[in-house]
Amino acid sequence: MSYVNRLCTRQQREITDADKKRLTTVFALCDVDKDGYLSREDLKMAVIMLFGYKPSKSETNMLIGPDSQFQGVTLDRFVMLVAGKLSEEDPYLKTRQIFNAFDAHQRGFLRIEDFQAAFCRVAPRLPERTAVEAFRQADHDSDGHLSFKDFEAVVNYGRANI
Known part of the structure; x- marks a missing residue:
């Protein structure tokens, strides 16, 4: 499906079992005290993990x-709160944005140098060999x-196996 068709037919998608699993995993990782509740700081971290930005106050x-x-x-309230935002997210567009951010020279493909530079910006302490x-x-x-x-296939594989 082309980019224009995706925009024209964009609707809220259903929350899948994979989405629910992802939300449950993020909740468990962010519940620092392991008390079944996300504190204000835990909630901020969960939003960062899910959507890639720190929410404002x-x-x-x-x-x-x-x-x-x-x-x-x-957990139930967390799922309810973020499910709507998650359902509006278009995985194709999100992947395209990430790819374009990695493709600093706008060549339409990535070289190892692009990958290393992006990894260095996102995770500076990650060993170079990992990239x-x-x-x-x-x-x-x-x-x-x-x-x-190729990039989309890897990202989709990662999303399915979180």
Whole structure:
């Protein structure tokens, strides 16, 4: 499906079992105290993990709600809060944005140098060999270029196996 067709036919998608598993996993990872609740800071970390940005104070307050006796966000409430936002997310467009961010020279493909530079910006403490290994895994035809199709296949595999 072309980019234009995706935009024209974009609807909220159903939350899948994989989405629910992902939300449950993120909740468990962010529930630092392991008490079954996400604190304000835990909730911020969960939003970062799911959507790639730190929510503002007002967005966090909106997620928490008007309850002055805030004890934390339960798993059920967390799923309810983020499911709508997650359902609006278009995985293809998100993958395309990431690919374009990696493709700093706008060549339409990635070289190992692009991959290493992106990994260095995103995870500066990650060993360089990790970026090289990830690139080699994704470069199915071993031509030293990573097409969007190859990149998308790896990202989709990762999403399905989180």
